[in-house]
Amino acid sequence: MARPFPLSVVTPEKVSWEGNVDSLVIPAHEGQLGILPGHAPLLAQLTPGVVRIRQGEETRLLAVSGGYVEVFGGKVSLFAETAELESEIDAERARQAVSKARSDLRGGAGEPGGSEQTMAALRLALARLRVADRLRRPPPHSH
Amino acid sequence: MASLRELRRKVKSVKSTQQITKAMKMVSAARLRRAQGRILSARPFAQKMETLLTDIFSAVAEPGQSGAAVRTVLGHPLLAERKTGPRGLVLITADKGLCGSFNTNLIKRGLEFLRENEGETVELFCVGRKGRDFFRRMKVAVRGEYVNIFNQLSYAHAELIGRDVTDFFVNRPARDVTVIYNEFKSVMQQRPVRSVWLPLTPPVPASVRPAAPDFLYEPARERLLESLFPRALKAQIFRALMESAAAELAARMTAMENATRNAKELIESLTLYANKLRQAAITKEISELVGGAEALQ
Numbered sequence: 001m002a003r004p005f006p007l008s009v010v011t012p013e014k015v016s017w018e019g020n021v022d023s024l025v026i027p028a029h030e031g032q033l034g035i036l037p038g039h040a041p042l043l044a045q046l047t048p049g050v051v052r053i054r055q056g057e058e059t060r061l062l063a064v065s066g067g068y069v070e071v072f073g074g075k076v077s078l079f080a081e082t083a084e085l086e087s088e089i090d091a092e093r094a095r096q097a098v099s100k101a102r103s104d105l106r107g108g109a110g111e112p113g114g115s116e117q118t119m120a121a122l123r124l125a126l127a128r129l130r131v132a133d134r135l136r137r138p139p140p141h142s143h
Numbered sequence: 144m145a146s147l148r149e150l151r152r153k154v155k156s157v158k159s160t161q162q163i164t165k166a167m168k169m170v171s172a173a174r175l176r177r178a179q180g181r182i183l184s185a186r187p188f189a190q191k192m193e194t195l196l197t198d199i200f201s202a203v204a205e206p207g208q209s210g211a212a213v214r215t216v217l218g219h220p221l222l223a224e225r226k227t228g229p230r231g232l233v234l235i236t237a238d239k240g241l242c243g244s245f246n247t248n249l250i251k252r253g254l255e256f257l258r259e260n261e262g263e264t265v266e267l268f269c270v271g272r273k274g275r276d277f278f279r280r281m282k283v284a285v286r287g288e289y290v291n292i293f294n295q296l297s298y299a300h301a302e303l304i305g306r307d308v309t310d311f312f313v314n315r316p317a318r319d320v321t322v323i324y325n326e327f328k329s330v331m332q333q334r335p336v337r338s339v340w341l342p343l344t345p346p347v348p349a350s351v352r353p354a355a356p357d358f359l360y361e362p363a364r365e366r367l368l369e370s371l372f373p374r375a376l377k378a379q380i381f382r383a384l385m386e387s388a389a390a391e392l393a394a395r396m397t398a399m400e401n402a403t404r405n406a407k408e409l410i411e412s413l414t415l416y417a418n419k420l421r422q423a424a425i426t427k428e429i430s431e432l433v434g435g436a437e438a439l440q
Contacts, residue, residue: 010187010188010191011188011298012185012188012189012298012301012377012378012381013181013184013185013188013297013298014181014184014185015184015187028361029361029362029366030361030362033361040357040359041357041358041359042358042359042360042361043195043199043358043359043360043361043367044359044360044361045361045362045366045367045370068195068367070191070195072358077191079188079191079192081298081302081374082298
């Protein structure tokens with residue numbers, strides 16, 4: 001089996017996560033994109049969504065708001081404006097953000113370009129919810 | 144002449160002021176250390192954005208083209224150069240005072256900018272309460288204000304300011320957007336700097352193309368480049384905000400250190416004076432006693 005590769009998650013404020021991972025799936029600009037060890041050099045833009053990081057048996061979820069992923073020299077760097085793990089997300093706030101974005105979209109009273117921003121906000125809020133909700137479900141493999 | 148009791152009261156009040164300034168100095172020093180740490184930990188992201196921008200730009204731009212040609216090739220709204228239209232000024236001051244000439248210097252530079260552009264429309268964005276309060280008192284219209292952000296500074300603030308400034312530049316449309324803020328040079332030194340945020344200066348394409356490995360790009364390089372420009376702007380804004388926050392704390396630390404020292408000197412001279420007065424009073428009493436005793440003989 002191929003060896004795990006180093007991944008670093010960098011936000012404007014700090015390096016928020018680092019570790020060796022077996023694979024990861026990112027919400028790229030043109031769809032989900034999986035990265036396995038030995039991936040070709042890549043620069044991809046992220047859309048708001050969920051990043052899945054697999055480390056052995058464990059899967060971590062990360063809600064990102066957009067940014068870039070670079071694969072180069074066997075290393076993967078993820079640059080995102082925000083990147084939050086399960087423990088960092090306020091599910092209640094995300095839920096409110098979802099309903100607010102939905103009602104904004106229904107109202108349609110947005111300035112030009114506004115609906116695009118609302119869509120991005122909605123996608124981010126949904127991603128946060130998906131990440132946060134997994135935490136409350138019992139883990140599939142209980143030790 | 145002040146009485147002894149008055150002097151003692153004064154010494155006491157100066158002492159309690161000194162305690163406050165000392166405490167403020169310590170707090171600023173601790174927070175400054177944190178602010179400096181944040182500047183450092185923000186560096187990887189900012190550096191990466193910059194190298195990405197330069198690399199992709201060099202790959203897209205034909206080598207040998209001038210900056211202007213590249214600019215028209217790209218035609219990105221954040222790069223547009225205009226000869227007319229209002230100018231924007233972003234003034235980053237502190238939320239609080241008691242930091243020496245930190246705010247005054249900035250406001251002076253801001254006024255200078257307004258004077259230079261007399262007769263033209265200048266629209267003002269004030270970051271920090273001190274600047275906003277000043278221009279409000281001066282009855283200058285403030286287009287955007289962001290106060291009380293320095294306590295919990297985060298990238299979200301940079302995004303907010305970036306969005307407003309971009310909207311002003313693109314949709315107004317404005318000629319340019321200038322920023323004035325204090326740069327954190329060292330703990331002892333803060334320098335007001337003035338630079339242009341918009342239009343963005345396109346990076347200088349590297350004359351030698353980076354030994355580009357066969358990168359896969361998603362989406363195409365041109366689209367990637369477009370999405371990088373707004374991020375580059377926000378990264379610049381974020382850096383300016385953090386620098387200003389650190390500079391404010393450093394300025395406050397220095398100011399409070401001076402204040403503490405001044406208080407110490409004041410206490411010393413007041414105590415000396417009070418002691419002299421006390422001595423004089425004692426001497427006077429003794430000589431009165433002696434004089435009185437002699438008169439009895």
